Amino acid sequence: MSSPVKALRPVQADTRPEPQGVTLRGLRKTYGTAVAVGGVDLDIEAGRFAAILGPSGCGKSTVLGMIGGFVEPSDGDIVIGGRSIVGVPPERRPTAMVFQTLALFPHLTVAGNVAFGLRVRGVRRGVVAEQTRELLDLVRLGPLAERRISELSGGQQQRVAIARALAVEPAVLLLDEPLSALDAQLRKQMQLELRAIQQRTATTFIYVTHDQEEAMSMADQIVVMRDGAVEQAGSPLEVYTRPRTEFVARFLGDANVVSASPGDFTPIVRWLRSEVPSADGQWAIRPEAVTLVDESETAAPVQGRVARATYYGATVRYEVEVGLDEPLVVVVAGEHSPWQAGAAVGVGLDPRRVVALQDRPA
Ligand code: ADP
8 A cells, every 4th residue: 555645745846847858869950952950869968958059050040949849850859858759849848948039028027928938838827926936036037027028138038038938847948049139248147147047947958059158158068060960069078178070179269270191290290190199180289288398498399489479468379380380379377478489499298188180070
């Protein structure tokens, strides 16, 4: 006999559904002969913040639209919480979407916009007020509940849109460049807030952006897309420090990319070949992963000459000629910057911080 206690729910039960993971298998979208998304395989873990990152036109919004049910896939499967949702209408999926345009109701108040999300779900009138209050507290808009949308700042409108989307208790929240209309400072602040909201609600977030800094600072998982395909997916640390391809290395910040033909015996290329073997003869080195030392005090395998030194206060950026077509870019802390243009320097390279690149993603 089962215990009657089991049938009782705790009074303070959090009624939010469990967050759910998202699995894409062979997901494809074509428009006539044009391939918008060319067969994407991806696993996003439940309760994580995933950012889909890539240049304009690479297929980010199309992937998001297919997960939300606004774009019909040409092929492939989308599984949320173990169930395929292909063919299920958007309002019956365990997802909600925050659009770039926000699409708020201008004639309703802040509370009215959020309550709308609850009413469409058929939540009882008495409960709507209470849940609206909770959602507005979550996005820190409690005191502005009775304001009209037109009386809010851009960042506040953004928070209303997020509260309204969360009102339907989605297992997965989809966000399509929601901060792109905000100025740089407000954007930074909203990035932190969004991250905090995601952690408080433990909802799976999938966030589309073309801004690498935004993706790096918010996400647990970064999915780098290019030409309708996933080029690499991993933690911010992984994709930054272990990029698989030149595209990923360059898209996520500054990178020195050294490409060597088989007949190239420049000292730095010799060193790279022996210390970090690369099948494709291509390596990436972050500017902050290179050290410079006085030529006189070193037996560094690579010698160079400073072509240019630019002081930025916190850092100094050097361009160092090492016999390649392009100078090696080196960034060091501002207080360790005794070299001027023309100085002979030893170039320190740590093999653990050099990455062998591949021509194509694995
Ligand atoms: P992103 O979000 O990365 O900027 P999109 O997913 O919007 O890229 O678009 C990917 C590609 O698909 C682009 O080349 C775009 O022009 C094309 N595309 C998107 N929607 C349509 C459509 N409705 N009809 C035809 N082509 C489209």
